[in-house]
Amino acid sequence: MCRVCGGTVSEFFDFGNQPLSDAFPRPEEIRDEFFFRLAVGICEDCSMVQLVEEVPRDRMFHEDYPYHSSGSVGMRAHFEQTARELIETELTGPDPFIVEIGSNDGVMLGTVNQAGIRHLGVEPSGGVAKLARAGGVRVRNDFFEQSSATEIRAADGPADVIFAANTICHIPYLDSIFRGVDALLAPQGVFVFEDPYLGDIVELNTFDQIYDEHFYLFSVSSVRAAARRFGFELVDVRRLPVHGGEVRYTIAREGVRPVRPAVGELARQEHEQGLVEPSTFERFGTDVKRICGELVDLLRTVRAEGKRTVGYGATAKSATVTNYCGIGPDLIEAVYDTTPAKHGRLMPGSHIPVHSATEFREPYPDYAVLFAWNHAEEIMAKETGFRESGGRWIRYVPGVEIF
Numbered sequence: 001m002c003r004v005c006g007g008t009v010s011e012f013f014d015f016g017n018q019p020l021s022d023a024f025p026r027p028e029e030i031r032d033e034f035f036f037r038l039a040v041g042i043c044e045d046c047s048m049v050q051l052v053e054e055v056p057r058d059r060m061f062h063e064d065y066p067y068h069s070s071g072s073v074g075m076r077a078h079f080e081q082t083a084r085e086l087i088e089t090e091l092t093g094p095d096p097f098i099v100e101i102g103s104n105d106g107v108m109l110g111t112v113n114q115a116g117i118r119h120l121g122v123e124p125s126g127g128v129a130k131l132a133r134a135g136g137v138r139v140r141n142d143f144f145e146q147s148s149a150t151e152i153r154a155a156d157g158p159a160d161v162i163f164a165a166n167t168i169c170h171i172p173y174l175d176s177i178f179r180g181v182d183a184l185l186a187p188q189g190v191f192v193f194e195d196p197y198l199g200d201i202v203e204l205n206t207f208d209q210i211y212d213e214h215f216y217l218f219s220v221s222s223v224r225a226a227a228r229r230f231g232f233e234l235v236d237v238r239r240l241p242v243h244g245g246e247v248r249y250t251i252a253r254e255g256v257r258p259v260r261p262a263v264g265e266l267a268r269q270e271h272e273q274g275l276v277e278p279s280t281f282e283r284f285g286t287d288v289k290r291i292c293g294e295l296v297d298l299l300r301t302v303r304a305e306g307k308r309t310v311g312y313g314a315t316a317k318s319a320t321v322t323n324y325c326g327i328g329p330d331l332i333e334a335v336y337d338t339t340p341a342k343h344g345r346l347m348p349g350s351h352i353p354v355h356s357a358t359e360f361r362e363p364y365p366d367y368a369v370l371f372a373w374n375h376a377e378e379i380m381a382k383e384t385g386f387r388e389s390g391g392r393w394i395r396y397v398p399g400v401e402i403f
């Protein structure tokens, strides 16, 4: 049943049993690993693409949640720019107030704080919330939902902007989110959120965007319908080049802001792309199977030649690739990553060891699968030594390729 409208969800791909994508076990913890059925479908009524099974939120977002938003130079720049834009366009009145849902380590609110603007991050994961506080950002260590939003409204007054990046798609209980936004948002305020875009996922075969935390894969058509359902209106959309293609949705109370032409334009484009057609998702499923087959064949071939193969970036996305395609330490000996909290741990499910990125060169392997493909430019720029040593990168989206 659709988590948004109660309609019928038509399942289009089953990745089978999968671990939590951001749970990197210590060797002694692998016996207790949690698995769930990762399957995805589309609502026949409201077109919302969603997971069929929900993972309890406390299993994913807790004290030790290892994802640190500030780990990428490119994303830091993106969120500084985002903060500046919001400050210039929406936070212009006397004593403006902005709330961020899923503020993580303060990557966006840091800029807001430096500008001296009243703000609050709502962040359930204690470790990253602490990092944000250490940087001067005000944080409520909590889940955003109707009850917490109502308390914030009572304590701090209405918010001119409610912002979220890569978080709303993590939250199955959209009804409670919208009721919370209704309680907290000023009459003329905006709810702005950006998440991986279904149109890009289908176009580029980025099937690794599908994992436990990404409960929804949003499109203009599904977000517009959801907003309407809860008394809001989708008034603007903008495509973003980050994380393999996202859309920033701007939502206001019904009738208070003009609807920008970009909304209708992207909706039309989705119609042409067949973004609600069953055949589109059949094609997507066929491509996923083909890509996995080609990737495993390539890895087996180079391993048979006695070459050393590793992974680069212990991303959440890579959990889906390694576990669905059946890639273990026999095919990829280790994964290198800059996040200290992932070092000395094992990749979820596949149990490939994770090492510090500083060890990538000791010595360089022959092949490296670029799991953090969304940060390709940043990584290529700093790992030029790998190519110079004769190493080759492997990518798997939009297709398998040595490059």
Ligand code: SAH
Residues within 6 Å of the ligand: 061, 062, 065, 067, 069, 101, 102, 103, 104, 107, 122, 123, 124, 125, 128, 142, 143, 144, 145, 164, 165, 166, 167, 170, 171
């Ligand atoms: N905005 C950051 C972080 C994205 S990761 C960025 O774009 O990089 C998603 C974050 O949402 C995590 O820090 C997680 O703890 C948080 N989160 C998950 N459920 C939430 C909820 N119901 N309310 C607020 N934050 C939530």
Ligand code: TYD
Residues within 6 Å of the ligand: 067, 071, 072, 073, 312, 313, 314, 315, 316, 317, 318, 336, 337, 338, 339, 357, 372, 374, 375, 378, 379
């Ligand atoms: P990311 O692709 O942003 O997200 P997700 O985990 O949601 O799929 O994760 C980037 C990962 O890659 C993160 O663990 C840090 C790592 N990384 C590096 O190791 N080196 C780098 O230069 C960058 C930018 C990221």
Ligand code: ZN
Residues within 6 Å of the ligand: 002, 003, 004, 005, 006, 007, 043, 044, 045, 046, 047, 048
């Ligand atoms: Zn629905």
